[in-house]
Each structure stands twice: as C-alpha cells, then as structure tokens.
Amino acid sequence: MIKFNKPTITQLEEKYIVDALHNSILSGDGKYTNRVYQQFQERFGIKNMLLTTSGTTALEMASILADLQDGDEVIAPSFTFSSTINAFLLRGAKAVFCDIREDTFNIDENKIEDLITDKTKAIYVVHYAGIPCEMDKIIEIANKYNLFIIEDAAQAVGSTYKGKVAGTMTEFGCYSFHETKNYAMGEGGAIIVNEEKYMERAEIIREKGTNRRNVLRGLVDKYTWHDIGSSFLPSDLLAALLSAQMDRYDEIMEKRMLVWNTYYEGLQDLEKNKKLRLPIIPEGIQHNAHMFNILLPTAEIRDDLIKKLKEKDIVAYICYVPLHSSPYGLKLGYKPEDCPITEDIAARLLRLPLYADMTKEDATYVVKAIEGVL
Ligand SMILES: Cc1ncc(COP(=O)(O)O)c(C=O)c1O
Incomplete structure (x- = not known):
C-alpha cells in the first residue's frame, strides 16, 4: 500500500x-x-x-x-x-x-x-x-x-x-x-x-x-x-x-526531491503524449518538493484515475475544492463563475503520494500504475 x-x-x-x-x-x-x-x-x-x-x-x-x-x-x-x-x-x-x-x-x-x-x-x-x-x-x-x-x-x-x-x-x-x-x-x-x-x-x-x-x-x-x-x-x-x-533538514529535503524527480522523469512520456501535464516551475524559483500534482485532460479522467490507483493500493487525492464554490462560499454569495480557471484546474488536478520515507521504487510503482491506467 x-x-x-x-x-x-x-x-x-x-x-x-x-x-x-x-x-x-x-x-x-x-x-x-x-x-x-x-x-x-x-x-x-x-x-x-x-x-x-x-x-x-x-x-x-x-x-x-x-x-x-x-x-x-x-x-x-x-x-x-x-x-x-x-x-x-x-x-x-x-x-x-x-x-x-x-x-x-x-x-x-x-x-x-x-x-x-x-x-x-x-x-x-x-x-x-x-x-x-x-x-x-x-x-x-x-x-x-x-x-x-x-x-x-x-x-x-x-x-x-x-x-x-x-x-x-x-x-x-x-x-x-x-x-x-x-x-x-x-x-x-x-x-x-x-x-x-x-x-x-x-x-x-x-x-x-x-x-x-x-x-x-x-x-x-x-x-x-x-x-x-x-x-x-x-x-x-x-x-x-x-x-x-x-x-534532519537536508536529509528530508533530499528524500522528498528524489520522489519528486522520479515522478517528473518517469511521467515525461505521458506528458509528451498529452495524457497529463507535469508541474511547471518558473525560472528563478526553487521549490521544496512539497507536493507533486498532475493535471489531467478532464475531470472524468482524473476521477477514474483516483479510483483505479486505489485498486492498486495507491492513495492519490484531489487538491482543493475551490473555496468560492464550496458550501460556505456559495452561502456568502460567491458564484462558481467568479474564478473560472480555479474551477477548471481544481476539477482536473491530482496530488500523488509524496513523503520522505517513500522510496524510488515506490515512486516508480506509482508511475507505472499511472501509465497502465492512462
Ligand atoms: C495553504 C495552507 N494554508 C494554511 C494551512 C493551515 O495550516 P495548519 O494545518 O498548520 O493549520 C494549510 C495546511 O494544510 C495550507 O495548506
């Protein structure tokens, strides 16, 4: 698991x-x-x-x-x-x-x-x-x-x-x-x-x-x-x-980076074939390997992928439900169309497992599972 x-x-x-x-x-x-x-x-x-x-x-x-x-x-x-x-x-x-x-x-x-x-x-x-x-x-x-x-x-x-x-x-x-x-x-x-x-x-x-x-x-x-x-x-x-x-700062960062980079390299082909989009890190920015998100072409493909990964004992989650269109956001009077890009991205984004004690083999297993599904 x-x-x-x-x-x-x-x-x-x-x-x-x-x-x-x-x-x-x-x-x-x-x-x-x-x-x-x-x-x-x-x-x-x-x-x-x-x-x-x-x-x-x-x-x-x-x-x-x-x-x-x-x-x-x-x-x-x-x-x-x-x-x-x-x-x-x-x-x-x-x-x-x-x-x-x-x-x-x-x-x-x-x-x-x-x-x-x-x-x-x-x-x-x-x-x-x-x-x-x-x-x-x-x-x-x-x-x-x-x-x-x-x-x-x-x-x-x-x-x-x-x-x-x-x-x-x-x-x-x-x-x-x-x-x-x-x-x-x-x-x-x-x-x-x-x-x-x-x-x-x-x-x-x-x-x-x-x-x-x-x-x-x-x-x-x-x-x-x-x-x-x-x-x-x-x-x-x-x-x-x-x-x-x-x-343990350096050790933890190094371990997380290893998982992040394994995902990034392992999923290149799927990105080339437009099956998903990998994270984009703008120039001048050093990230901290906190999360690894992939953007799927549609919400249906994302939701199906979550289900199929679960069958392979891999837990992946959606990121945020936008606040403006959450129950309390709607109660306060905001409308889904207030932030259309947020709505679109939130429906298609998937967060993969990532923690320091995850191994390169674990990350490769996740990559292969995603390849298998997509
Ligand atoms: C963007 C953001 N803001 C605030 C928080 C709240 O932090 P905490 O869980 O430590 O209260 C979180 C944590 O999940 C977060 O991701």
Missing part, C-alpha cells in the same frame, strides 16, 4: 521529546522553541519568528497584526485551504477572490489590480505546492496602493523566489508544521514577523494578550494584560519534535 502521506520519525525525534519532557518548559517558549528559532536563523537568516499552535493560528495572528477589521476587503485566491480565508473573516473582513494562473496555480498577479477598491487593505498570497508566487509584481502593487501582504507559506518552508526565502518577502509570513508538511511537529506553525515594529505586539497576541514572554526573559516580575490575543503558543514538546526535523 502506498499511503498518501506519512511523517518521518527517527530516534532523534524521540530523544529530543524525552529530553524536553524532563528538561524544558512544557507550556512553551522553552529550550527547544529557542533552538528552532536558532535553526531557522542559521539556515534562512530569519530573525523574528514565533512558533504557533498551527499554520491556521499563524494566519490569524497575521490578520490581527495587520489590524484587519469589519468592512475591510482582502484579496486572496480561492484555490487554498479554508484557514487562509477564515483568518481574516474572523476579523470581520471580506474575501475578494482572485483567480489563479494556469501554470503554477498561484494567484494571478495580473488580475489583482482590477480587484482593488478603496476598502482593500491586504493581499493574502499562497505559495501553492511550495512554488512561490510572482512576488515582484505583487509587492509592486501592494506598495502602490499601500496594502499589507501576508504570505501563506504553509506549504513553502525552504522554497525560494529569486533567492529570497518564502515567508520572508513581505510583512508577515506563515508556516505550517502540520504532520503532512515537509517538516512536522504534529500540529504547529510559525509566524515570521519581517518588520521589527510588529514584533512586540506579536509576542503579546501570541500569549493571550499578555507580556508573559518578558517574564521568561527576566525583564518583568509579573505579566499583565496588554492587548487582545489567544493561546497561540505551542508546547515545547512539539518544538522538540520540530527541532529534530530541522536537524
């Missing part, structure tokens, strides 16, 4: 978790949380990072920090996870859905400007499948209209755009370390605060609106209520798990 996803766990993860149990602050911001910050600083030059309880809550923190409010409009793709949009709906802001590009399935930077009104306050971009969006153009638009950009880099830890690390190119970047992501802590995430001026407030919001972090730093002897906030701080036990994964 080829599972869809499986976390990669070794004795190192076990060792760090047991150590955290005995030698750290279980409630969070202990030695492993700080170790994770150091690892991200050393590897990516990230200075202001705060671990959160999920990618979802990192996005929620970003919405609070951008001061999104009732009546504000936020431009975002519909081809994303519900968390991207819920993050600002929870603040009372409204989603203005922007269609995606046919090549990368990322927000179409050329369609953003037409959606801007005097209520627009922010753009949420999603680096889908670990392939960063066309950030130069998006940043240019945001600067012109004075808008926040929040990078939903949940899937893009380790990806780069023109040498810049995903999650570090705008005011706020949000990572996910959910068990399905490249580097996992079970449930968890992080907000990257790229402008120093927001960091103090970010620390307070993450700690239920209090300055508890300053007690841990020894700066004050008791903490007090300063702002709104919530319980966004993960246990140090989970940070220990992530810290071990970050020690």
